[in-house]
Amino acid sequence: NAGVMQNPRHLVRRRGQEARLRCSPMKGHSHVYWYRQLPEEGLKFMVYLQKENIIDESGMPKERFSAEFPKEGPSILRIQQVVRGDSAAYFCASSPDRDGQPQHFGDGTRLSIL
Amino acid sequence: QKEVEQNSGPLSVPEGAIASLNCTYSDRVSQSFFWYRQYSGKSPELIMSIYSNGDKEDGRFTAQLNKASQYVSLLIRDSQPSDSATYLCAVKGGGSEKLVFGKGMKLTVNP
Numbered sequence: 055n056a057g058v059m060q061n062p063r064h065l066v067r068r069r070g071q072e073a074r075l076r077c078s079p080m081k082g083h084s085h086v087y088w089y090r091q092l093p094e095e096g097l098k099f100m101v102y103l104q105k106e107n108i109i110d111e112s113g114m115p116k117e118r119f120s121a122e123f124p125k126e127g128p129s130i131l132r133i134q135q136v137v138r139g140d141s142a143a144y145f146c147a148s149s150p151d152r153d154g155q156p157q158h159f160g161d162g163t164r165l166s167i168l
Numbered sequence: 169q170k171e172v173e174q175n176s177g178p179l180s181v182p183e184g185a186i187a188s189l190n191c192t193y194s195d196r197v198s199q200s201f202f203w204y205r206q207y208s209g210k211s212p213e214l215i216m217s218i219y220s221n222g223d224k225e226d227g228r229f230t231a232q233l234n235k236a237s238q239y240v241s242l243l244i245r246d247s248q249p250s251d252s253a254t255y256l257c258a259v260k261g262g263g264s265e266k267l268v269f270g271k272g273m274k275l276t277v278n279p
Contacts (some may be wrong), residue, residue: 099266159211
């Protein structure tokens, strides 16, 4: 499967726990984006990363959320001390290193907070 | 604050009809425009991209872009029940790589 790979597909956490969401981009893609989709709402941009660099984090909440894309391995979106309002679908997308190219989405991680 | 607006829905059309979905955007320097289809509980799937004024056709889908009016649309000809989904308009540009999405239009094609 050469598509964007996200895991886990479903994640359940209790309030106060940490959530780690992983994303491996499509083969040949070096740009990774994270989006959040709250129930009955549109997709909202969170962060844009290239290898070892955060390029744009203008959509990230100021606290508890962080993202990385290390030289080796998948991109990680980390949510510390989760709260009920963090329940959402988190989608990762990737694109090649050329301006204007479309972003292709993974299947997402559905995060549920108990 | 960049905004993307889609017509309030939902939209219901009979099988075989033309479905027309519209989108306006606020940022005049936007350069890239995309339509994604999202089935319930699934991820967005890219169906069309358009970068210059005019029409772009791909099978039963036609995207239309008018930068002067800041308007982009998607036409689906010979609509099929399998086209029933939420269609998301997304815009990129102005020096930013992030996609700004509209809230989506839910389309139902009735057999």
